[in-house]
Amino acid sequence: MGEQRFADLREALLRAGVxxxxxxxxxxxxxxxxxxxxxxEINRGASEQDAHIAAHxxxxxNEMLVLSYAARRELRAWSHRWRAFWFVVLPLITYFxxxxxxxxxxxxxxxxxxxxxxxxxLAPQMTERMDLVARITLLWVLPTSVCLTFAVLAYRQxxxxxxxxxGIFLTSLLVSLINVSLKxxxxxxxxxxxxGIGFSPDSLPGQVMRAAIMTSLAAAPLWLAMRRVRDYKV
Amino acid sequence: MAPKNPKFMVGVPELVVLSLLGEGEMYGYxxxxxxxxATSNALSLGEGVLxxxxxxxxxxxxxxxxxxxxxxxxxxxxxxxxxGKKRRARLTADWQRMSVSVNSILGSPSHG
Numbered sequence: 641m642g643e644q645r646f647a648d649l650r651e652a653l654l655r656a657g658v659x660x661x662x663x664x665x666x667x668x669x670x671x672x673x674x675x676x677x678x679x680x681e682i683n684r685g686a687s688e689q690d691a692h693i694a695a696h697x698x699x700x701x702n703e704m705l706v707l708s709y710a711a712r713r714e715l716r717a718w719s720h721r722w723r724a725f726w727f728v729v730l731p732l733i734t735y736f737x738x739x740x741x742x743x744x745x746x747x748x749x750x751x752x753x754x755x756x757x758x759x760x761x762l763a764p765q766m767t768e769r770m771d772l773v774a775r776i777t778l779l780w781v782l783p784t785s786v787c788l789t790f791a792v793l794a795y796r797q798x799x800x801x802x803x804x805x806x807g808i809f810l811t812s813l814l815v816s817l818i819n820v821s822l823k824x825x826x827x828x829x830x831x832x833x834x835x836g837i838g839f840s841p842d843s844l845p846g847q848v849m850r851a852a853i854m855t856s857l858a859a860a861p862l863w864l865a866m867r868r869v870r871d872y873k874v
Numbered sequence: 875m876a877p878k879n880p881k882f883m884v885g886v887p888e889l890v891v892l893s894l895l896g897e898g899e900m901y902g903y904x905x906x907x908x909x910x911x912a913t914s915n916a917l918s919l920g921e922g923v924l925x926x927x928x929x930x931x932x933x934x935x936x937x938x939x940x941x942x943x944x945x946x947x948x949x950x951x952x953x954x955x956x957x958g959k960k961r962r963a964r965l966t967a968d969w970q971r972m973s974v975s976v977n978s979i980l981g982s983p984s985h986g
Contacts, residue, residue: 662929665950669902669925672947676903677921700920708926714933715926 646671649702651869654798656710657720666709674699719797727794727803731811735786739778743833746774750824750831757830767825774822780854783815787858795865805859812854816847887927889969892962895937895954902928902950928952936961 646667653663677698681691699705709715719726750757762770787808794804817837824831839847894900894908905928906921931937936958940951954962 665929666925668948669950670922672949673903673906673921673925675947698921700922704920705922705926708923709929712926712930714930 645696645702646674649705651798652702652706653709654796656706657716657797658709659715659717660796662709662715666705670699670705717797719793719799723799723803727790727799728807728810731786731790731807732814734790735783735811735815738786739782742778742782743835746822747833754830757824757826758828760826760830762824762826767823770824771822775820778820779815779818779850783811784854784857787811787854788861791858791862795862798866798869801863801866804862805855808858808862809851809855812851812858815854816850886969887924888931889962889965891924891927891931892936892954892958892965895952896959896962899940899951899953901952905952931958 649670650663650667653666654660658666674695677695678691681694682688686694790807791804793799794801814837817839819836819838821834822831823834890909890913891905894905894912900908902924903921906924909924928937928939932939932952934957935955937952938955940953941948942951943949
């Protein structure tokens with residue numbers, strides 16, 4: 641009975657926007673307090689059942705506790721205060737920063753290796769494979785990882801599903817409009833990196849499909865996880 | 875400038891907790907028991923409500939928390955910080971000023 645109450649309370653506090661760290665502290669201290677009330681009642685001669693009822697009454701209802709935590713702004717999670725920024729804008733910024741940093745890192749390494757690259761010649765198949773790996777990394781792995789990271793954060797903070805879903809969809813849509821090419825051949829002009837953004841009537845169906853697949857990859861686990869914690873009582 | 879009148883009862887639980895912690899380090903259950911004993915249940919809120927108040931005071935730097943393991947359970951002890959001491963002094967002065975004002979009205983002949 642007691643354990644279920646604290647599991648429900650934990651869930652309700654997270655949904656009310658209380659930060660995860662505060663929720664852990666709250667549950668830890670409230671459970672300890674409850675146990676002491678229980679011992680106190682039993683030592684007074686109450687039966688175990690009566691002691692449980694009295695301890696719950698003395699601790700106060702979950703509803704009262706949730707209201708009391710939610711009313712204190714300083715105990716609320718940042719992500720609950722500016723949900724649109726955290727789950728719609730920030731994933732886009734994060735993808736932009738991470739992908740730009742990855743390309744910059746690659747160019748830096750390639751620049752350092754320039755004398756060596758001038759002396760070699762790569763087979764066309766190798767060039768194609770490197771291009772494919774770059775596309776998969778920048779256009780699939782990175783954006784999906786960014787979306788999944790924000791999905792996990794949204795789950796942990798029990799953010800309303802619509803915010804991370806909008807963020808995941810917009811990030812996926814943006815990424816589906818981007819094209820990247822990497823050509824490393826070696827020799828006198830050893831390579832080049834190209835990137836562009838846009839759409840055309842011919843490419844649009846494929847891009848929409850890409851956006852839909854990427855959205856599903858990140859949104860499906862989030863949706864399933866949220867379903868798991870949907871049923872709870874305060 | 876005349877000090878502002880505090881809103882009635884707002885800040886009273888905070889004042890009570892800060893005053894109790896002024897006597898020494900305490901953990902939540904101890905504070906709840908001390909409030910109960912000192913006020914003869916006049917301030918009877920759900921004891922759990924003490925924790926959001928303590929956590930908020932901690933995040934405002936009024937109290938410091940120290941977790942300690944006692945009989946296999948983590949117990950969090952709270953102590954007053956210097957900022958908490960100043961806040962307690964201010965709240966006490968506010969409360970005493972308000973209490974004197976209210977008492978003087980209640981004790982006036984028109985209310986006798």
